[in-house]
Amino acid sequence: METASFNPSSPANLPSFLLLFVSVYLLGYFLIFRSWKSPHLGASCLMSLFHGTPAVVLASHALLTTSRAFASPNTAVESTVLDFSMAYFTIDLLHYLVFLPNDFLFILHHVATLYVFATCRFAVGHGAHALLLLLVLAEATSACQNVWTIAGYRKNDVVLARRVRELLSPPFYLFYTVVRGLAGPVALYDMAAFYGSGAAEGAVPRWAWVSWLVVIGSAIVLSVLWVLRNWVDWFREKNSGKKFK
Numbered sequence: 001m002e003t004a005s006f007n008p009s010s011p012a013n014l015p016s017f018l019l020l021f022v023s024v025y026l027l028g029y030f031l032i033f034r035s036w037k038s039p040h041l042g043a044s045c046l047m048s049l050f051h052g053t054p055a056v057v058l059a060s061h062a063l064l065t066t067s068r069a070f071a072s073p074n075t076a077v078e079s080t081v082l083d084f085s086m087a088y089f090t091i092d093l094l095h096y097l098v099f100l101p102n103d104f105l106f107i108l109h110h111v112a113t114l115y116v117f118a119t120c121r122f123a124v125g126h127g128a129h130a131l132l133l134l135l136v137l138a139e140a141t142s143a144c145q146n147v148w149t150i151a152g153y154r155k156n157d158v159v160l161a162r163r164v165r166e167l168l169s170p171p172f173y174l175f176y177t178v179v180r181g182l183a184g185p186v187a188l189y190d191m192a193a194f195y196g197s198g199a200a201e202g203a204v205p206r207w208a209w210v211s212w213l214v215v216i217g218s219a220i221v222l223s224v225l226w227v228l229r230n231w232v233d234w235f236r237e238k239n240s241g242k243k244f245k
Contacts, residue, residue: 013080017087024050025091040099041153044092045146051088052142058084059132059139070130070191071200074121078128082121085135089114105222112215119208126203127212130191134216137184144172173231180223188216 025043033042062077093110096103120127148168154161194200195209
């Protein structure tokens with residue numbers, strides 16, 4: 001009797017990951033955060049926790065075990081990481097479309113991210129190495145951000161949540177600023193220099209890498225603006241002597 005084998009490069013892995021994140025979301029919605037007025041907010045954060053750090057570990061493993069250029073063919077491991085992240089962003093996009101349809105910024109972010117990953121995974125078949133490097137930087141702050149976000153949801157109801165939010169905000173903002181404001185642009189510049197030199201000619205079409213750079217660059221700019229706004233609010237509250245919101 002022949003034993004079935006797991007094929008990391010198979011698109012069939014995507015439905016499995018979709019089922020995983022649906023299960024996590026439902027667990028958060030109907031069990032862990034069921035007492036909340038808006039359990040969908042906690043469920044989304046829980047799902048993000050299940051994606052962020054594992055994605056960093058998986059992507060780091062793929063990067064460390066393959067010595068490849070930005071335009072190399074996608075490996076089976078790299079394709080698995082792309083499937084894993086696409087599944088998360090798909091389910092979270094559905095969450096926003098159902099519960100927060102007016103949050104255009106996050107909806108646009110998820111659609112753009114899915115575009116980059118899907119074209120790399122299915123249309124181009126090359127270039128995952130560069131995208132996974134940026135994924136590591138993007139998700140490095142995920143665990144901290146989700147704890148900060150969950151604490152923010154309950155800061156007006158639970159004293160501990162307000163205290164956690166107060167203590168976590170400065171180090172989180174600093175960490176986010178360094179990763180998104182410094183490391184991110186450096187990685188994007190390296191990617192742009194590589195593709196702009198013509199080194200990917202014949203492997204990654206111009207339309208693909210140009211659109212990737214535009215999407216990723218826009219995401220970095222918006223991330224920097226977001227953390228700057230939070231820094232401004234934090235300093236304003238400290239200087240005014242008001243309690244942390």
